[in-house]
Amino acid sequence: MTNDITMELAPLFNPRSVAVIGASNNWSKWGFSTFTSVLNGFKGKVYPVNKSEEIVVGRRAYKTILDVPDDEPVDLAIFVIPAPAIPKVMEDCVKKGVKAGVIISAGFAETGKEGRKLQDEVLRIAQRGNLRFIGPNCMGYYSASSNLRAFMFPIPILSGPIGFVTQGGNVGGAVVGAATNRNIGFHRYISCGCTADIQIEEYIECFGDDPEIKIILAYIEGLNDGERFVEKVSKVTKKKPVIALKPGRTTAAAEAILSHSGAIAGSSDIWDSAFKKAGVIRAESPDELLDIAVGFLTQPLPGGKNVAIMTPGGSYGVLCADACASLGLNVVKLSDETIATFDKIFPPRWSHGNPVDPAGDRNFTAYLKAPEMLLKLDEVDSLIFMGFDGFSSFPSLVSSMNHKFSRMFKKMLTPLIGIEKVKKKDSSSDGASQTSRINKFIHSLLFIFFSVFGTSKKEEVEDFARQLTSLITSEFVDPSILYTFSQLVNVADLNDIDDQMVERLLDSFQPLLEALIIKWMHEHKKPIITTNFTEEPTSLKGGTFYSFSSGKKAALVLSKLVEYSEYLKRG
Amino acid sequence: MTNDITMELAPLFNPRSVAVIGASNNWSKWGFSTFTSVLNGFKGKVYPVNKSEEIVVGRRAYKTILDVPDDEPVDLAIFVIPAPAIPKVMEDCVKKGVKAGVIISAGFAETGKEGRKLQDEVLRIAQRGNLRFIGPNCMGYYSASSNLRAFMFPIPILSGPIGFVTQGGNVGGAVVGAATNRNIGFHRYISCGCTADIQIEEYIECFGDDPEIKIILAYIEGLNDGERFVEKVSKVTKKKPVIALKPGRTTAAAEAILSHSGAIAGSSDIWDSAFKKAGVIRAESPDELLDIAVGFLTQPLPGGKNVAIMTPGGSYGVLCADACASLGLNVVKLSDETIATFDKIFPPRWSHGNPVDPAGDRNFTAYLKAPEMLLKLDEVDSLIFMGFDGFSSFPSLVSSMNHKFSRMFKKMLTPLIGIEKVKKKDSSSDGASQTSRINKFIHSLLFIFFSVFGTSKKEEVEDFARQLTSLITSEFVDPSILYTFSQLVNVADLNDIDDQMVERLLDSFQPLLEALIIKWMHEHKKPIITTNFTEEPTSLKGGTFYSFSSGKKAALVLSKLVEYSEYLKRG
Structure with a gap:
């Protein structure tokens, strides 16, 4: 059911035509920057209104809105003129049949008694004419549906x-x-x-x-x-x-x-x-x-406030657990049974509790197995997966190493030289052969990846390769990733492999691992909040993946998801 | 007076030579990444110690540290071997005369009773040999004075x-x-x-x-x-x-x-x-x-907790005042006299209080005059100057405007075409003529700047130009800025002016304005904490200028300066 207000504000968000009252050629006026902001994107007709100029930024200007021809209706008026002039102009707008407005100008209620009087007067005039308006004393607005940027500056x-x-x-x-x-x-x-x-x-x-x-x-x-x-x-x-x-x-x-x-x-x-x-x-x-x-x-809404934390380092886990508990989340205690299952994949020095910290273990496949083990537990409502979005930091590590190391690293890429080029999903090739080619390719990449960044048993790497292979042809991954991979390794000899390529190769793992997280989230219907190693805000990817810059932020966000989930449950 | 501890830790921070015990050719071991980290920068001798390898990353390796020739002393030992092996190796280090160590390996007190026993044993051995060490279970350390990066990974x-x-x-x-x-x-x-x-x-x-x-x-x-x-x-x-x-x-x-x-x-x-x-x-x-x-x-330490806030927008000021007051700072009430002086430079709609908000006034010289007026007041101990570091956001505004605007903007640069090239401070030219040339140049730039971003009276622009001119030859500005300016405008005609140049031209004002802030800070001996418009952390410039990403952060930092200042006063 649509409320009245949605009907009333329709001309504001989807106007057919706009008048900018106070549009100006003078660069130092808000009337100039507002007018150019509107011109930048809005597809409907735009009328500059200016008392003294004939042409404004190349467009025919009108002395008042009433000078716009009768057969050209104006849906929206944007006011960028001094406050005292507005009542009269608002009268004109009502006469012209304008349905909506935005008053950018300041000098109303915020300045005291006189200003409030003026504001009340403008309101009375607009209400009499059924003209609804934003403001006054504002910076304007944006409506994506009409690509309208009615801002005082772009x-x-x-x-x-x-x-x-x-x-x-x-x-x-x-x-x-x-x-x-x-x-x-x-x-x-x-x-x-x-x-x-x-x-x-x-x-x-x-x-x-x-x-x-x-x-x-x-x-x-x-x-x-x-x-x-x-x-x-x-x-x-x-x-x-x-x-x-x-x-x-x-x-x-x-x-x-x-x-x-x-x-x-x-x-x-x-x-x-x-x-x-x-x-x-x-x-x-x-x-x-x-x-x-x-x-x-x-994120999906969590079923409750029990959180599990996976961390690549103890102190990260400490800060995150502290933040979670401070915000009313329950850093869930792991059962002996669960601890026993982690004993099987982590070295004896692992944290033996929540936060789950493998304490510097370099078995990357174990680190990527653990989250699913946690998500499967009934007592876990959500997961904070820390230090995850950090693969893009590896390249800088590689380049900060000495030259000798860098050369050795490139040598490791040799097995990929001349590998069969994997094409973008090709309908002419049969599925089985395609899968086998992808598997071979991923396997080679993983071999390199794990040699450098972690020790894993051969069968574990193979198992992980199978997981990624099935993922790569799933709905969770943009198929163009295959093309990227094949481009990366389409080199003739070792000398073609430069630092940039090493960087891109390492970076190329990131979207695959992100897809893995999204897949888990869909399967287990529980929030998985990832954090990275940097304090810079990251980008939302594909509208679905985002990595927060600290455990504290992850905890805050999760606590709000819990708050909303509990509110909805109360009904 | 130097404490004993400084003498004791000297070999740790300035070792002549280093042994990496557990240095390895195996990429998947911490012994490899630690060794390459040390090699990257440290200028003294580095000895790899490895039980089984003859050569590690191209260097002759030793089976134990005792195999290093007697006439080659080792000041520091870095341990990257399993915990149980460390007591024996620590004995060897003591025998060899090693004076300092860092135990990166985990598996000690953090794992429980057995680990603590092992740790105590290692400690006893080291203490007997006057060997002081960092760790265990750590990631290593950095000493700038010897360019030593003893990290488990670079x-x-x-x-x-x-x-x-x-x-x-x-x-x-x-x-x-x-x-x-x-x-x-x-x-x-x-x-x-x-x-x-x-x-x-x-x-x-x-x-x-x-x-x-x-x-x-x-x-x-x-x-x-x-x-x-x-x-x-x-x-x-x-x-x-x-x-x-x-x-x-x-x-x-x-x-x-x-x-x-x-x-x-x-x-x-x-x-x-x-x-x-x-x-x-x-x-x-x-x-x-x-x-x-x-x-x-x-920042210098503030004399007290009275803060003044300058803001380019009301809501910024609200959030900042809220943060300041929450943290025990006093958002100082302005006297009627002070308010009257601001009435003279701001339009009637200004906030008439602290935070000082010109409410969208585009008189940029007034905005830059106000901070000094506040700093001069006895009742003001510090200033938060908001939205200051934002000039670098103007270029993106310019380029987001439509093409027509962009062309008009470039046209405004015409007065600078063919302007006499200003050279880097030239000892052969006499001072007076140099100053006059600089003044002319700055004046042209300011003319453009103010035409676009603010209205100011002619005499005000000239006054401001004089201020910047005197600043440009002061200790607060790197003289290379003159060269940058002259490069920017050393163009033959309008077509040479591209978007990039417009961006650089606007950006070039930033260091001048930063220097102005630093100068005020020196003159008034009060903190001036600036904030910008973005949530990304910025760079510390010249070790002296930094802009925070929010009023909340500025308030926090200021509250800590006050806390420390009060602690020192208590003596």
């Missing part, structure tokens, strides 16, 4: 499954920038400013209806009607997760909020209980907001 | 002013990796493992003596003698800051610690009070450890 943004409303343009911009950097996209992004007309809960309600939106994010400084928020948002959170960043735990912040968005911050405890009631998940910083979003995008 | 590490001891090799490796990524280096880095012989407080004592070390970092799971730690470390913290990460707030972590390093975690409250007594600053995560270190490396 910011890079990707299309994707997130709906995001923010009361702070800068915080919003920082989150969008970080998301772009992580290859995460938005279906709607709204800098809502002073929320004179459309309220935060209305955006969220509308996002709740939209099948393109999977996750909803919000940065909230204050609300006009807390009860209405709880009532509307609690319906949305039954369908999809809503994650909110709400500053204002301190008086200093409350004062800053008042002067920024003109909102009353309210006590943080009240917010906590309102969020709890509405099923909203609270984040404490912009990067937490994004981390939690990625968690929900890539 | 990790990239830079030379620099930090002394770091870690009880967790993986956490240590992650911190070192992140530091390298941020261009931060170490004078000593020690993975200390089970600390059978040399204790954490001894490393810290030794770091305290070393004039090359400015900041001391530690990751601690447990201590053998807490009182001794407090006694020794409290002497060091009078001289330089010691920052420690200590996990184990939860039972889950305490259990993980026991199985990892064999240490007793102890209650977190006891740690808090011990750290407080010793003047140790506590960090809560690896990235906090590094953030705080960078803070101490680049």
Whole structure:
């Protein structure tokens, strides 16, 4: 069932035509950068409105919106003119039949009594004309469905499954920038400013209806009607997760909020209980907001709070266990029976508990066997798999070794020279021969990989090769990987193998191992949160794989998945 | 006064020669990677010791260390052999006159009773021979003064002013990796493992003596003698800051610690009070450890806890003020007098308080005037200057604009075409003419910059140009910047100006503005902590400039500077 609000906001998100009121040729004005931002992508008609210029950035300009010919309707107006001029222009927009607006201009409620009066006046005019608007005092918005970037200056943004409303343009911009950097996209992004007309809960309600939106994010400084928020948002959170960043735990912040968005911050405890009631998940910083979003995008919901931790090093495990327990997760105790099964694959010095730490064992196949053993246990609801996304760090290790080592390493690639070229999935060849060729190829690669990075028994390597071979023709792997492999080894002699190729060869294992994780996740229907060795945020791959930069972040994300899962269970 | 410990550990940090016991040709052994790690950089003699091989990685190997000729002394032994073999080999080392060691091998106290017995035996033998050693169960160590990388596998590490001891090799490796990524280096880095012989407080004592070390970092799971730690470390913290990460707030972590390093975690409250007594600053995560270190490396100590915040956007300011107040800093209230002075440079919509937010004003010279106005106030002890390090994000904005805009932007560069080439500081030219040429050049650049990114009055731009001109010939700027500028504009016509040049031109302002910050910091002797728009960690520049990725991090770092400053004042 679609709510009224979705119908009402349709002209905002899918306008046929747009007027930029205050569009300018003057580079130093927001009216210039807003206009060029809209031009960059929107396919409908765009009208510059400017009192004094005839042409704006090469387009015919209109003195007022009423000068746009009657047979050319304007669905949306973007206001980038001084606040005092807006009531009159809003009247014109209503006359013209404009259905939606965004007021970027500042100088309203956030400046005090006079500003609030002006804001109320603008609101009355718009309401009389059934014109719904974003703002004032905002940075604009993005709608993927119409490729509209109605921003006060162009910011890079990707299309994707997130709906995001923010009361702070800068915080919003920082989150969008970080998301772009992580290859995460938005279906709607709204800098809502002073929320004179459309309220935060209305955006969220509308996002709740939209099948393109999977996750909803919000940065909230204050609300006009807390009860209405709880009532509307609690319906949305039954369908999809809503994650909110709400500053204002301190008086200093409350004062800053008042002067920024003109909102009353309210006590943080009240917010906590309102969020709890509405099923909203609270984040404490912009990067937490994004981390939690990625968690929900890539993971199934856990059945409970029992977590197992796999770590390549003791201290990683210590920090992660500490973070998990602090956040109310249960670092599950392993049974004697389980410990006995790990005794069979790990050396005697392994940690004999959870976190599972093989303590520097170099048997890589055992390290990749252990996660499945844990996932199969009924008492384990989720797995944090640490230090996993680190294969891309091996090349730098290789190149940091001395020259002699580097040469020896290349020599190890000799068995791959002249290997039969494996082509991209070829319908003309029969399945059996293809599988055998792939198996041979993977086997050669694994042989090299394990000689350098781990000792494994021959039958274990073969078993692992079979696993990867079956994976490579499964739904979890992009078949183009075969082509990449064959390209890599299509060399005539040793001298053709350079550092770059060694790097690419090692890197090429990463997607295969990622696919393995995704496969486990699908089979066991439990979250598997991976972490890497670096503090830099990584990229979301294929919309399904993401690796966090620390056990602490993994623990946080998992705790929020548990929180939401428990909320849904309570019904 | 140098402590005994510094004399005792001299052979560890500056050995003339090194034996790697267990050095191997077998790629899958730690003995191989450890040996190649040592070979990579260390200039003294390196002896591989291997029971069965004659040659290891091209070097003559010895069956035991006693087979090394008598007239060739060995200062340091690195052990990469199974634990049970170590007592006998340690005996040999003592006989040979080895003075220091590092036992990388695991299988000691961390594995239980038997392991502890073995560890005690090794310790007795070493002590009888006055051989001091790191470990066991560690990842090795780095000494910049002898360029020695005694690691179990090569990790990239830079030379620099930090002394770091870690009880967790993986956490240590992650911190070192992140530091390298941020261009931060170490004078000593020690993975200390089970600390059978040399204790954490001894490393810290030794770091305290070393004039090359400015900041001391530690990751601690447990201590053998807490009182001794407090006694020794409290002497060091009078001289330089010691920052420690200590996990184990939860039972889950305490259990993980026991199985990892064999240490007793102890209650977190006891740690808090011990750290407080010793003047140790506590960090809560690896990235906090590094953030705080960078803070101490680049900032003077604040006189008190009154902070002013400059922000380019309201919500940034809200989050930062919230973080500051939560951490006990005082977001200082501005006097009416101060507010009146800001009224003169900002539009009426500015925040009228702290955080100081010009609310989207595009007058860039005003934005750069405000920090000095705040720094001059007696009631302000420090400044958080937000969204400063963001000029490198402008190029991506430019290129994301449509083609038409891009062409117009290039046209604006026309005044710079054919401008007189400014050479690197040239002693033959007289000072006055040089200054005039620089001024002309800077002025042209500023004209372009402000036309695009802000409106400023002509006299303000000229005033600002004079400031930058005087800066450019000061100690705060690398004079090569002039050469960069002249290269950038040494083009014959408009077609030579491509996107890359526009990017470099905008980027070239960044070092000038950084120098301005450093100059203010020197003049006012107050911390100025800058933040940028991205969540990626940035690089330490010239050892003096660093920009944090959020107001939250800036607040944390500042709170620790205040904590240390107050500790020193208490005396």
